[in-house]
Amino acid sequence: MSDQTILEEPPRKQRSVPKPVFTDAEAGAKEFPSSRSRHYNYFEPRKRRASVYEDVTVDVQPDPERHLTQGWVYSFADGSRGYPQEWTALKSTNWHLFLDPNEEWEQTIYRNNADIVRQLRQVVANAEAADAFSNWKRGWATVVAHHVGAWAHVEHGLGMHVYTPAQRDAPTNMINNALAVGAVHKLRFAQDIILYNLELSDHVDGFDGQAHKATWQEDPIWQSTRENVERLTGVRDWAQAFFATAVVFEPLVGELFRSGFVMQAAAPQGDYVTPTLMGAGEADAAREQRGARELFRMLSNDPEYGDANRAVMQDWLDEWTPRSTDAGHHLQPIWSQIPDKVVRFDESRARAHQRFADLVEDLGLELPKEMQA
Amino acid sequence: MSRASITKAHNKIQELSWEPTFVEPVDKYPTDYTFEKAPKKDPLKQVLRSYFPMEEEKDNRVFGAMDGAIRGNMFRQVQERWMEWQKLFLSIIPFPEISAARAMPLAINAVPNPEIHNGLAIQMIDEVRHSTIQMNLKRLYMNHYIDPAGFDISEKAFSNCYAGTIGRQFGEGFITGDAITAANVYLTIVAETAFTNVLFVAMPGEAAANGDYLLPTVFHSVQSDESRHISNGYSIILMALADERNRALLERDLRYAWWNNHAVVDAAIGTFIEYGTKDRRPDRDSYAEMWRRWIYDDYYRSYLVPLEKYGLTIPHDLVEEAWNRIWNKGYVHEVAQFFATGWFANYWRIDAMDDTDFEWFEHKYPGWYDKYGKWWERYADLSVKNGHGPIAFENADYEYPHRCWTCMVPCLIREDTVVDEVDGQVRTYCSETCHWTDAVAFRGEYEGRPTPAMGRLSGQREWETRYHGRDVGEIMQELGYVRDDGNTLVPQPHLDLDPKKMWTLDEVRGITLNSPNVLLNEMSPQEREAHIAHYKAGGPAGRPAPEPAGA
Ligand SMILES: [Fe+2]
Ligand SMILES: [Fe+2]
Ligand SMILES: [Zn+2]
Numbered sequence: 036m037s038d039q040t041i042l043e044e045p046p047r048k049q050r051s052v053p054k055p056v057f058t059d060a061e062a063g064a065k066e067f068p069s070s071r072s073r074h075y076n077y078f079e080p081r082k083r084r085a086s087v088y089e090d091v092t093v094d095v096q097p098d099p100e101r102h103l104t105q106g107w108v109y110s111f112a113d114g115s116r117g118y119p120q121e122w123t124a125l126k127s128t129n130w131h132l133f134l135d136p137n138e139e140w141e142q143t144i145y146r147n148n149a150d151i152v153r154q155l156r157q158v159v160a161n162a163e164a165a166d167a168f169s170n171w172k173r174g175w176a177t178v179v180a181h182h183v184g185a186w187a188h189v190e191h192g193l194g195m196h197v198y199t200p201a202q203r204d205a206p207t208n209m210i211n212n213a214l215a216v217g218a219v220h221k222l223r224f225a226q227d228i229i230l231y232n233l234e235l236s237d238h239v240d241g242f243d244g245q246a247h248k249a250t251w252q253e254d255p256i257w258q259s260t261r262e263n264v265e266r267l268t269g270v271r272d273w274a275q276a277f278f279a280t281a282v283v284f285e286p287l288v289g290e291l292f293r294s295g296f297v298m299q300a301a302a303p304q305g306d307y308v309t310p311t312l313m314g315a316g317e318a319d320a321a322r323e324q325r326g327a328r329e330l331f332r333m334l335s336n337d338p339e340y341g342d343a344n345r346a347v348m349q350d351w352l353d354e355w356t357p358r359s360t361d362a363g364h365h366l367q368p369i370w371s372q373i374p375d376k377v378v379r380f381d382e383s384r385a386r387a388h389q390r391f392a393d394l395v396e397d398l399g400l401e402l403p404k405e406m407q408a
Numbered sequence: 409m410s411r412a413s414i415t416k417a418h419n420k421i422q423e424l425s426w427e428p429t430f431v432e433p434v435d436k437y438p439t440d441y442t443f444e445k446a447p448k449k450d451p452l453k454q455v456l457r458s459y460f461p462m463e464e465e466k467d468n469r470v471f472g473a474m475d476g477a478i479r480g481n482m483f484r485q486v487q488e489r490w491m492e493w494q495k496l497f498l499s500i501i502p503f504p505e506i507s508a509a510r511a512m513p514l515a516i517n518a519v520p521n522p523e524i525h526n527g528l529a530i531q532m533i534d535e536v537r538h539s540t541i542q543m544n545l546k547r548l549y550m551n552h553y554i555d556p557a558g559f560d561i562s563e564k565a566f567s568n569c570y571a572g573t574i575g576r577q578f579g580e581g582f583i584t585g586d587a588i589t590a591a592n593v594y595l596t597i598v599a600e601t602a603f604t605n606v607l608f609v610a611m612p613g614e615a616a617a618n619g620d621y622l623l624p625t626v627f628h629s630v631q632s633d634e635s636r637h638i639s640n641g642y643s644i645i646l647m648a649l650a651d652e653r654n655r656a657l658l659e660r661d662l663r664y665a666w667w668n669n670h671a672v673v674d675a676a677i678g679t680f681i682e683y684g685t686k687d688r689r690p691d692r693d694s695y696a697e698m699w700r701r702w703i704y705d706d707y708y709r710s711y712l713v714p715l716e717k718y719g720l721t722i723p724h725d726l727v728e729e730a731w732n733r734i735w736n737k738g739y740v741h742e743v744a745q746f747f748a749t750g751w752f753a754n755y756w757r758i759d760a761m762d763d764t765d766f767e768w769f770e771h772k773y774p775g776w777y778d779k780y781g782k783w784w785e786r787y788a789d790l791s792v793k794n795g796h797g798p799i800a801f802e803n804a805d806y807e808y809p810h811r812c813w814t815c816m817v818p819c820l821i822r823e824d825t826v827v828d829e830v831d832g833q834v835r836t837y838c839s840e841t842c843h844w845t846d847a848v849a850f851r852g853e854y855e856g857r858p859t860p861a862m863g864r865l866s867g868q869r870e871w872e873t874r875y876h877g878r879d880v881g882e883i884m885q886e887l888g889y890v891r892d893d894g895n896t897l898v899p900q901p902h903l904d905l906d907p908k909k910m911w912t913l914d915e916v917r918g919i920t921l922n923s924p925n926v927l928l929n930e931m932s933p934q935e936r937e938a939h940i941a942h943y944k945a946g947g948p949a950g951r952p953a954p955e956p957a958g959a
Contacts, residue, residue: 051689053617060491060554061483067905068891069557069898073550077564077888091543094563095502097576102567105874106867108577108816109584112438112852116584116866141540142467144533149464152457191424195525199532200436200513203583208506212536215509219533222526223456226421230457233420248423262430269431 077102081134088138093131096208101131118206123274124347126340130206133333135213136325144216148223151315155227159234162308168239172374175304176242179235182369183297183309184247185257187228189264189289190316194221196268197276204273213326214277220319231312256369259362260288266358274334278348279355281327282398285320286391287359292366293317295383300370303377328397335399349400356403363387418453425522437514438861439587441654446520446647451527452639459530463537466629470541473625474548482622483552488757488903490618491549493684495558495756497676498546499566500575501607502539504599505630507579508637509535511595514587519644527640534633545626555905557891557898558755565755568887570871571747574816578672581665585850585863586657588648593661594668596641601711602666603673604634605702610695611677617687649718656855659721664849666723667841670730671815674699678740679747683761688768696734696772704731726841733821733839738948741773741780742820745949748787749806752798752880752916753871754899755889760788779948791901793911798901801880801919806950810924810943811870812838814845822947827928827940834929834936872923881917 062073074085078093085093096118097103107117115121120130137143162168168176198218202211229247236244251257263284270276294317298310334344363384370380388406395402512532516525550559558565566572582595608631612624648654678695693701708727716722733739748758761769761784769776783804790799800808809818810825813835819825826843827836837843848854850864868874875883884890889898895912904910931939945953 050691053687053689053692055485055619056487056686057484058487058619059484060486060488061481062552062554062556064554065905067555067907067910068893068896069560070555070905072556072560072892074560075547075550075562076560077562087544087547090547091540094567095506095539095543097503097563097567102564104568105573105869105871107580107584108573108865108867108869109580110864110866111584112860112862112864114864114866117580141537141544142471144536145460145464145467148456148460152460156457187424188426192426195425195516195529199516199529202532203437203510203513211510212506212540215532215536218529219456222529223460225424226417226456229421229424230417230455233417245423248426252426265428265430268428269434271434271436 078131086138087142088140089134091140092135092208092212094208096211098131098206118204118211120206122204122206123272125274125334125344127206127334127337128339131209133207133209133330135209135216136329137213137216137322139213139216144219148219151223151319152227155231155312155315158308158311159231163234163238167305167308168235170305171239172304174372174374175301175306176235176239177246178300178304178369178372179306179309180232180243180246181250181254182256182292182372183228183313184232184244185251185254186292186297187225187232187247188251189225189260190221190228191225192264192268193280193284194218194225197270197280201273201277210330213323214273217281217319217323217326220316220323224316224319227312227315231308256365259358259365263288263358263362274330275351277327278331278351281323282331282394283352283355283391284359284362285324286387286394287356288362288366289320290317290390291363291383291387292369293320295387296366296369296378299378299383300373303375304373324394328394331398341399345399348398352395352400353403357405360405414453414455414458417455417457421455421526422523425525436517437587439514439518439589440657440859440861441518441586441588441648442651443518443520443647444651446650448521448523449643449646450523451643452636454527454530454636456530463534463633466632467537467541470626470629473622474545477622478548478552482619483554485619486553487618487620487686488554489686489759490615490620490680490684491553492555492558492756492758492903493680494546494549494620494623495562495565496571496575496754497611497680498542498549498559499562499755500572500578500676502542502546502563503566503576504579504582505535505539505542507535507582508595508600509533509539511582511591514583514591515640515644518587518591519647521643521647524640524643524647527636527643531633531637531640534637538630538633541626541630545622548622555757558757561755561888561898564888569755570750570753570816573867573869573871574672575676577668577816581668586661586859586861588644589657589661589664589862592641592644592648593658594665596637597645597662598665598669599673600634601638601641602703602707603669603677604631605706606673606677606681606695606698608634610698610702611680614681614685614687617692618685645715645720646718649715649720655719655721656857657859659723660849660854662720663723663726663841664845666726667730667839668815668845670726670733671812671817671838671842674730674734674739675743675817678734679744682740682769683744683748683758688764690768690771694772695740699731699734729839729841737821737824738773738779739821741769741776742948742950743817745780745783745806746809746818746820748784748901749800749804749808749950751899751901752800752897752911753883753887753889756898757900757903759903760784760791760901762788783949787901793909793915797919798880798911798916805952807943807946807952808924809950810836810928811872812836812842813869814838814842814865816869819943820947820950822950823944825940825944827936834925836925836928870923870925872921873925875921876923876926878921879917880919880921881913883921884913884916 110116202214512528608627612627615623681695819838
C-alpha cells in the first residue's frame with residue numbers, strides 16, 4: 036500500500052464520473068449450473084407459469100409454516116407474533132392457497148384507480164360545461180345532498196376502519212394485499228362522493244353541501260346503517276369483519292342503495308353524473324366481493340376445517356344478517372322521496388336478497404331464517 | 409390540481425369521519441402512549457383523486473425505464489459484484505415495504521386524528537406499491553442477469569438465512585409490539601426519515617456507478633413518496649409530545665429505534681456500498697462520508713435536534729457512538745468481513761477485494777490495510793477450490809464471532825461485547841444499547857411504570873444455534889442453496905462461473921457447524937469469564953487475542 040492514490044486524486048471541483056465497463060453479465064452469456072433458472076422456485080404457481088401478480092406477491096410476507104425457520108423475531112406483550120392465525124376463528128390447512136382473483140399489484144392498482152378518477156372528472160366537467168345540473172328535477176338535488184352524501188360516510192368508515200386494519204391481520208400477503216386494495220377503493224370512492232358534493236355546492240343553486248352530516252348522524256333513515264357500519268369497525272376478528280362487510284352488508288345494504296336506488300332512480304331525474312360515480316364504486320365493490328367469494332369458499336371447502344368453518348360462518352351470518360336487513364329496511368323512505376317512482380323499493384330489495392342468497396349458497400351456508408320466508 | 413383546489417378538497421374530505429355513538433372504539437393494537445389531550449397537527453394535504461394519476465405517471469416512467477434497460481442491453485455493463493449483493497438486498501426490502509403498509513392501522517388506531525388517518529391510508533397503498541414494484545425489479549434481474557441463482561429462491565432464502573433474519577427486524581419492528589413504538593418511532597421517525605436516504609438515495613447512486621441504472625429509477629420513484637410518510641410521522645410525534653406522560657416512552661423508543669436502525673441498516677447498506685462496488689474513483693464518497701451528510705447533517709442536525717424544543721430527549725450519545733462505530737471502530741468493514749466469512753451459508757456470491765480495492769480503502773479509511781488487508785488476501789487464496797474448506801473453517805486468524813441477541817449482527821467490535829444472563833440464557837450483545845434493548849426496554853415495565861403494551865424480542869434468534877452440531881452440506885441442502893445440478897452451491901467465494909471452479913456440496917460435507925452461544929452456555933462460570941475476556945481482547949478484523957503468557 037502506498038500514499039500514491041492521494042497524490043493521484045483529481046482536484047475536487049472536477050468530479051469524475053464512473054466509466055461504463057463491458058462486463059457481459061447478460062443472461063445466456065455462459066452455461067453453468069442454474070444458468071437457466073429464471074423463475075421464482077419457492078412456490079407452486081396456480082397455472083403452468085407464474086403470473087406477474089404471483090411473482091410479486093407470494094411469500095413476501097413469510098410464514099413459519101412455509102420457509103420461515105428462525106420464527107418471528109418480535110412478539111406482542113401477550114406472546115402473539117407476526118401474523119397470528121388465531122386472529123380469526125376460521126382455520127385453514129393452507130392459507131396460502133388464496134390468490135386474489137383480481138390479481139392486484141402496483142400496476143393494476145394505479146391504472147384502475149387513475150382511470151376511474153379521470154373518467155369521473157371528465158363526466159363532471161362535461162356536465163358542468165353543458166349545464167346539465169340545471170336539468171335535474173326538483174327535489175333530486177336534495178336527495179343527492181342528503182342521501183348520496185350520507186353514503187360517503189359508509190364507504191369511508193368501511194375503508195378506514197374495516198379494510199385497513201384487516202390488511203394487518205390476515206395470515207398471508209395475498210389476502211392482506213387484496214384487503215389493502217379494498218381499503219383504498221372504499222376510501223377513494225368516499226372521497227369521490229364528497230368531492231362531487233363539493234362541486235355540486237359550487238354549481239347547483241341551493242345545494243346544501245353540509246346536509247350529509249346531519250343526515251348521517253341523525254336522520255332515522257340512516258341510523259340502522261350507521262349502527263351496522265360502526266359495529267363492523269368494532270370487530271376484532273378480521274375474517275368476521277370482512278365476511279360481515281363483503282358477504283352480508285354489501286349485498287343487503289350497499290348494492291341495495293347504490294344499484295337498487297341511485298343508479299336506477301337518477302336517470303329519470305335528469306341526472307347522468309351520479310350513476311357514473313356510483314357505478315365506479317359498485318364495480319369496485321364487486322371486485323372485493325369476488326375476493327371474498329374466493330376466500331370464504333376456500334375456507335368453506337377446506338378438507339380438514341370446512342365443517343367447523345361453515346359453522347362459524349353460519350353464526351356470523353345469523354348474527355349480521357338481521358342487522359343488515361334492518362339497515363336496508365330503514366332506507367325504504369328514500370325510495371319515496373323522488374317525484375316519479377320509477378323504481379320500487381320491494382323490487383330493489385328482492386334483487387339484493389337474491390344476490391345475497393346466491394352468494395350464501397355458493398359458500399355452502401344456509402340462509403338465515405328471517406330471509407327464508 | 410392547483411394548490412388552492414387541493415386545500416379545498418383536503419378540507420372537504422375531513423367531513424367524512426365521524427364520532428361513533430353505537431360502539432366504543434376497539435383498541436385493536438395496544439399502546440402505552442396517550443393522545444387524550446393532543447392538539448391536532450396536520451400532515452401534508454393528500455387527496456386520492458390527485459394521488460392516483462400522479463403515481464400512475466411515475467409508474468409509467470419506471471416501466472419505460474425497464475423496457476429501455478432490456479432493449480439497451482444494460483446487463484452487458486453491469487458489475488457482477490454489485491448484482492450479487494442485490495440478491496440479498498432485494499430479497500429483504502420488499503418485506504419492510506409491505507410491513508410498512510401493515511403498520512398503518514396500528515398508527516390509525518392509536519392516534520385520534522382523522523386528518524392523519526387519511527395520510528396514513530395513502531401511505532398504506534404507497535407501501536404496497538413499493539413492495540410489488542421492487543419484487544418486479546428483482547424479477548427482471550432474475551430474467552436478464554447472467555446468474556439467476558439466488559434471485560430464484562429469493563423470498564425463501566430471505567426467510568431461512570441468517571442475513572435475511574437480520575434484515576427482517578427492519579420490518580417486523582414496524583408491525584409488532586406497542587403501536588406507536590413500532591409504527592411511528594421505529595418506522596417513520598427513524599427508518600423512513602433517517603435511513604431511507606441511504607437506502608433509496610445513496611445506494612442507487614452506487615448502483616449507477618456499477619452499470620445498473622434501473623435500480624436508481626425504481627428507488628428514486630419509491631423515495632419520492634417518502635416525504636409524505638415523513639410528514640405523517642412528524643405530525644404524530646408532535647401530538648405525542650403534547651402529553652407529558654409520553655416523554656419517557658419516546659425517549660426509550662428513540663434510543664432503541666435509532667440504535668437498531670443503525671446496527672441493521674448501516675451493516676447492510678454500508679457493506680453494499682463499500683464492498684459491493686467496483687467503483688474505486690478516489691473522489692467517490694465513502695459510506696462514512698455519505699452517512700455524515702445524509703444521517704448526521706440532514707437527519708440528526710436538521711430534523712432530530714430541532715425536536716428538542718418540543719421537549720423530546722434526543723439520544724445525542726448514541727448518534728455519536730454510531731458514528732464512532734462507523735469511523736473509528738470499523739463497523740462496516742467488520743460486517744463485510746463477517747458476510748464473506750459466512751459465504752458458505754449465503755445465497756449470493758462474494759469475490760475477494762483486490763489491489764484496486766485495497767488502495768481505495770486505504771485512501772478512504774487510513775490504516776485499513778493493516779487491519780483487513782491480510783485477511784482479504786487469505787480470502788482470495790482460499791476462494792480457489794483446492795481441497796480445503798470455506799475460510800470460516802480454515803485458519804485465517806479469525807475468531808468466528810458471537811451473535812448479538814438483539815440486533816443479530818454478530819459482536820464484531822470485540823471490546824464492546826456485553827454478556828448477561830437474561831431470561832435464563834447467557835446472551836451476548838454487540839453493545840451496551842443492544843443489551844439495554846433486550847434487558848430493559850422490551851419489558852412490561854420501564855423506569856418503574858407498567859408498559860403492558862410493549863413487545864418482546866422473540867424467535868430463534870441465533871442462526872448458528874438452530875444448526876448447532878450439524879453437517880454444513882446437510883444444512884445447505886436443507887436451506888435449498890444448491891443449484892439445479894443438485895450439487896453446485898448457490899453461494900461462491902469468487903465470481904468465476906466456470907463449473908469446474910465452482911464450489912459444491914462435496915467441499916462442505918463433513919464440516920460441523922458450531923454455535924458459539926451453545927458452547928458459551930455449556931461453559932462453567934469461570935471458563936466463561938476467561939473466554940469472554942479473551943474474546944473482548946480480540947480484533948480488529950476478528951483476530952483472536954494472543955494467548956496470555958504461560959497459558
Ligand atoms: Fe416504502
Ligand atoms: Fe414509506
Ligand atoms: Zn446488537
